[in-house]
Amino acid sequence: KQEVTQIPAALSVPEGENLVLNCSFTDSAIYNLQWFRQDPGKGLTSLLLIQSSQREQTSGRLNASLDKSSGRSTLYIAASQPGDSATYLCAHCMNTGFQKLVFGTGTRLLVSP
Amino acid sequence: GAVVSQHPSWVICKSGTSVKIECRSLDFQATTMFWYRQFPKQSLMLMATSNEGSKATYEQGVEKDKFLINHASLTLSTLTVTSAHPEDSSFYICSARVGGVKADTQYFGPGTRLTVL
Numbered sequence: 001k002q003e004v005t006q007i008p009a010a011l012s013v014p015e016g017e018n019l020v021l022n023c024s025f026t027d028s029a030i031y032n033l034q035w036f037r038q039d040p041g042k043g044l045t046s047l048l049l050i051q052s053s054q055r056e057q058t059s060g061r062l063n064a065s066l067d068k069s070s071g072r073s074t075l076y077i078a079a080s081q082p083g084d085s086a087t088y089l090c091a092h093c094m095n096t097g098f099q100k101l102v103f104g105t106g107t108r109l110l111v112s113p
Numbered sequence: 114g115a116v117v118s119q120h121p122s123w124v125i126c127k128s129g130t131s132v133k134i135e136c137r138s139l140d141f142q143a144t145t146m147f148w149y150r151q152f153p154k155q156s157l158m159l160m161a162t163s164n165e166g167s168k169a170t171y172e173q174g175v176e177k178d179k180f181l182i183n184h185a186s187l188t189l190s191t192l193t194v195t196s197a198h199p200e201d202s203s204f205y206i207c208s209a210r211v212g213g214v215k216a217d218t219q220y221f222g223p224g225t226r227l228t229v230l
Contacts, residue, residue, distance in 0.1 A: 043206055044221040089156060099210065100147070101219060103156045
């Protein structure tokens, strides 16, 4: 059974810091890996999607990397802002016909001004 | 583009009643929709995969007779929680997968908060 773990579970930083969120998965046979943001009581916003053949993706201040061999992905947030405060979820897409997503446990980020 | 809506956004019901939640893809056709459940401070757990015109595929441990899923069109899937009990109180989120070249991406609805008294 695929398991996805995120470390740390919670993170509190002052504004302006660069930070790294970690995601590890047990089964390397993934189709892709995605990072999402979830605000309290809200749905999910897709941030970055990395195909299994790719090593990283970048969008603005966000950079996500993927290392299939070690079963790890990282989300790098540069120059963090209070508006970045949210829960960040990684999810990997199973390589099956339905392409199901298996979500990680999440990292709750608080960026203080 | 690629907007998914859910209705209602929140619902409170008495124990024993049934609740229907709708998931709609507003500007695209979704061949596959997914239903997730999220308990407080926990991650999303996939409940079932719904394909238009066929029976839903349920994850292990999810009662198909309790959580009825209907995917009657390419833009609408419904989840009915039958005979709801307090332990069914949760945040239910749907997602829709776009076919074709963007088949990798799932677009998520805003979620439905269900509280069973």
